[in-house]
Amino acid sequence: MAVNNPVWVMAILFGLSAIGFLSERTRLGRSLTSTVVVILLAIVAANIGLIPHNSIAYDFVFSYVVPVIIPLFLFKANLRQMATEASRLSGAFLLATVATVIGVLVAITLVDVSQLVVGNRSAQETEAAIAGLFASTYIGGSVNYAALGEVTGLIREASFFSAATAVDNLYSALYLSVLAILPAWRWLAQRFSPDSSEVIVDSVPDSKSAVTAQSLTYSLALALVIVACSDAVVAWLDWSMYRYAVITIVTVTIATTFPALAAKLEGSFELGVALSMVFFAAIAAGANVQAVITLAPILIVFTGVLLLVHGVSLLLLGRLFKLSLPELIVASNAAILGATTAPALAAAKGWQHLITPGVLVGVLGYALGTLVGTALYQWLL
Numbered sequence: 001m002a003v004n005n006p007v008w009v010m011a012i013l014f015g016l017s018a019i020g021f022l023s024e025r026t027r028l029g030r031s032l033t034s035t036v037v038v039i040l041l042a043i044v045a046a047n048i049g050l051i052p053h054n055s056i057a058y059d060f061v062f063s064y065v066v067p068v069i070i071p072l073f074l075f076k077a078n079l080r081q082m083a084t085e086a087s088r089l090s091g092a093f094l095l096a097t098v099a100t101v102i103g104v105l106v107a108i109t110l111v112d113v114s115q116l117v118v119g120n121r122s123a124q125e126t127e128a129a130i131a132g133l134f135a136s137t138y139i140g141g142s143v144n145y146a147a148l149g150e151v152t153g154l155i156r157e158a159s160f161f162s163a164a165t166a167v168d169n170l171y172s173a174l175y176l177s178v179l180a181i182l183p184a185w186r187w188l189a190q191r192f193s194p195d196s197s198e199v200i201v202d203s204v205p206d207s208k209s210a211v212t213a214q215s216l217t218y219s220l221a222l223a224l225v226i227v228a229c230s231d232a233v234v235a236w237l238d239w240s241m242y243r244y245a246v247i248t249i250v251t252v253t254i255a256t257t258f259p260a261l262a263a264k265l266e267g268s269f270e271l272g273v274a275l276s277m278v279f280f281a282a283i284a285a286g287a288n289v290q291a292v293i294t295l296a297p298i299l300i301v302f303t304g305v306l307l308l309v310h311g312v313s314l315l316l317l318g319r320l321f322k323l324s325l326p327e328l329i330v331a332s333n334a335a336i337l338g339a340t341t342a343p344a345l346a347a348a349k350g351w352q353h354l355i356t357p358g359v360l361v362g363v364l365g366y367a368l369g370t371l372v373g374t375a376l377y378q379w380l381l
Contacts, residue, residue, distance in 0.1 A: 003050065009057035012050070013285075016041045017277035035180045035348045038277050039173050042284035053286055061282040065275055066340050067231075070244060071223035071251040072272030073343050073355050075265045088323065089354065092331035093361035095317045096310075097368060100138045100335055101376065103310035104131050108380075111302040116160055125381060129154050130164075132377025134306060137168060140369020141338035141362075148373045163296030170287040171303050172337055176280070178311075179329050180345060192318065192325040211267035219268035226250050244339045245363040252356060269347070276344035283341075307336070330354045334362040 003009055020038035023029030029037055045051050108131050114123035116130065129152035137145035145168070149155030154164075183189060230246040233239075239246065255262045311332065318328040330351065334342035339362025346354040 004052055004055070006055060006057040006060070009051055009055045010060070012045065013042070013057065013061070013278050013281045016045065016281045017274065020277055033180050033348065034277065035280055035345065036177045038280050039177050039284040042281040043173055043287050043289070046285040046287065047289050051285055055285075058282045058285060061279055066279055067227045067243070067247060068220070068223045069272050069275050069279065069340065069344065070247050070359060071226045072219060072268045072275070073347055074248065074251040074359070075219065075222075075255050075262050075268045089327055089331060089357040089361050090364065091321065092318065092323050092327045093334055093364060095321065095323075096314050096328075096331040096335040097139050097365075097372065099310045099313035099317065099332075100135060100306075101372065102313045103138070103306040103308075104135045104376065106309045107134075107302050107306040110305055111298065113298060113302055116296065116298060128152075128377050128380035130302075131380055132373040133164065134303070135376045136369045136373025138306070138310065138336050139372050140365040140367075144366065144369030144373060147370045148377070151370075151374055152377055160296070163299055166287075167296060167299045167303050169283070170289060170300075171307060173284040173287045175307055175336055176283070176333070176341060176345065179333055180349070182329055183325060183349060188315075189325050192328070193322045194324060211270065215264060215266040215268075216271060219265045219271060222254075222265065223268070226254070242363065242366070244359065244366070248356070248359045248363065269352075273344075273347050276347060279340070279344060310336070326351045326354060330358045331361060334358055335365055338365065339363050 003012065016038055017034075019041060020029075020034035023032070023037045024034050032040075042051075046053050108127050113130050114126050116126065121129070132152055133145065133148045133154055136148040145165075146155070149161060155161055227247060230243065230250050234243050234246055314328055314332055318325075326346075326349070329349075330342050330346050333345050339359050342358035342362045343355040346352070346358045
């Protein structure tokens with residue numbers, strides 16, 4: 001029986017994260033990386049009933065921990081030094097957007113999804129709605145997914161929407177694992193341009209400076225103040241879609257304008273990495289394998305084809321435009337999983353120069369997802 005006490009669930013999430021870090025002491029753990037270990041452990045824990053698929057603890061992580069992770073990652077980011085890499089990553093993200101559209105069109109062509117939705121819809125209308133829905137979420141994120149659910153009316157098809165959400169959660173965890181493993185594939189890595197921008201970025205915490213209780217307190221306090229102030233601005237302007245954009249802008253502005261303050265925040269980066277492991281565990285726990293297999297096996301095939309074509313198309317386009325493998329991985333992460341996981345994965349892989357750009361292109365996805373999804377839906381009708 002699953003543990004439903006939120007405190008116990010949170011304890012298990014942190015415990016799995018600790019095991020993930022410990023696993024990197026082993027050869028297998030170093031090959032998989034702590035990120036993949038945490039994701040796999042959380043999937044197993046949720047699907048054997050150790051922890052629930054839905055919990056207040058996960059809601060707490062998504063609502064309160066995730067926003068705080070962004071400032072913790074960005075306190076030592078220098079916007080001027082990031083400008084060139086952000087430009088390159090923006091190009092990579094636009095390629096990822098194209099790759100998603102290609103993946104949706106191929107999946108719609110190869111997999112018959114016309115019978116998945118019961119109601120007064122023609123086969124063409126059903127296919128167009130599903131194409132728009134998945135294009136929006138795999139360019140932007142959950143906010144775009146919800147928006148296209150309203151636009152297409154699929155949000156009122158409870159059985160389908162629940163199954164589609166479960167499939168999305170399942171593949172989010174699996175795809176994140178694949179992205180984390182790709183850099184270790186030497187044959188693939190050798191076929192892309194080297195990541196030359198890495199040497200010019202000075203956004204990595206100085207490992208020689210002491211991490212103290214004071215510096216950690218400063219880091220958390222400032223991160224929470226930034227999130228609270230950003231949320232107030234977002235609520236005032238009714239810009240809920242741009243929440244992470246505002247948090248990012250405020251944090252980077254502070255880090256660039258007040259470098260002396262940023263120097264006092266030692267340990268903020270490491271704290272962000274630790275909390276990101278908890279975030280990965282919470283995502284993976286939502287992957288209900290049994291529900292997906294029971295309710296929508298066709299969606300599993302459809303989404304699998306979509307993501308496979310997306311990944312292959314992006315790698316081919318990236319090689320054509322001479323982009324590096326880390327840039328393509330972070331861009332794909334931002335498109336498929338959003339602005340929160342992209343910087344978290346970049347941090348976990350040691351690509352500190354891609355953290356701020358990862359957040360920025362993820363927010364770009366939030367802006368593009370609904371537009372592209374709606375356009376694709378209307379075009380296929």
